[in-house]
Amino acid sequence: MLVNILLSTYNGEKYLLEQLESINRQTYPNIHLYIRDDGSSDGTLSILENFSSKYPISIMKGQNIGFMKSFFELLSIADSGDYWAFCDQDDVWLPHKISLSVDWLKKQNNQIPLLFQSAYEIVDENLIHKQDYLPPNYNIDFRRSITENWYSGFSCVINNVSRDLLLKGKPDNIDYHDWWMEMIAKAFGISYFDSTISAQYRRSSESLTRISFSKKIKWFFENFKKESDIRQRALEFERIFFRDLSLEHRTILSLFTKERYQLLTSLKKACYPKRWRPDFASEISMRLLMLLGKI
Structure with missing residues (x-):
């Protein structure tokens, strides 16, 4: 099963290499990383080009269109795969992140939309632990998915059916791709929130107050x-x-x-x-x- 990892970058030189290296440490072997740079003006492209000289990744350079449209473009042009994972430029993935998602996804009915999310650790700029984001102790149904997003894109993995339905939307009318994925899964398919911590989500000290x-x-x-x-x-x-x-x-x-x-x-x-x-x-x-x- 091939997992395509989609990463949109923009002026992310500060933490980008750390994230790229964490993806390279994934224990699941069959992955391919697609990166679209959204018009960076710092050293982001140099980091990407240097990394690509060592590891097989696909890099696309584009104009600044915003992260939402950038992710949609990645979904549209990336080669076919079995599953699709979304990635942010300043987080850190734990080695088991992708294998954990595939273990669940491959056991499900692949003819309906599937959405997998794993729990994650919220950290500050220096990866100091602040709190854990764990599955809620209440049911998240379609009704609730309309008014609030419980799923975080960087911790989500979807199947091809979800991807195809996601691409039916217009990026101009969708502010968050993870919110859209959640609504699709709650309306037509299955979603699962695993309690295993699989990533470190970096947030500024100010936003953690x-x-x-x-x-x-x-x-x-x-x-x-x-x-x-x-x-x-x-x-x-x-x-x-x-x-x-x-x-x-x-x-x-x-x-x-x-x-x-x-x-x-x-x-x-x-x-x-x-x-x-x-x-x-x-x-x-x-x-x-x-x-x-x-x-």
Whole structure:
């Protein structure tokens, strides 16, 4: 089984080599790394070219189009394979990451969309441990996948069916490829979140600082435009997959695809009997935004 690893780079010279070396240390032997540089102006390309002189990788140089379109381009032009893994430029993979995913994927029905994610360690710039990102202790269904993304692209591996469905979307209407993969898997296939730590996810010290409940509420409302992208994503999903969705999934999705503000629809979402989000602050904020017609 061939696993294609897709990496989009942009001015990533600081940590890139460390990530490349961690990919090269994978215990699973049948992998190929495809890299698209998104118009870097630092030493990223030099690092890639030097690395390619030692190891068989495919490098594509392109103009700056953003990570979303860059990943879609990689998905479109990479040679056929069995599975597809996504990679960020500043993380570190543990040696068993790909083999763990293949062990699960090869046991599943490969005729439906498959999505595998492994747990990971959140670290600071110096790879100092901060916390672990583990599987949630509640069910992530299609309804919840509309309003929040539980899957992180760099820890995901998908099969060809997922890849083909993913490419049906337009990058301009999809802000995060991992969110889109999650919705596809929850609607039509199977997803699995393994509790084995398989990567180190590097975050800045500032982004790791805990914030108070009141600041979470304030931040949420200040960033409501980002949350309103939920509707844009739902519209795109409905446009492409409406005929294939179950009646239950159509009904849930329609709450987010009707006209921006209808009182009855807003009340249905805001008063929905099941939780939309796991933590209390986000749940309150989400329901208030729904009531106001922002989502």
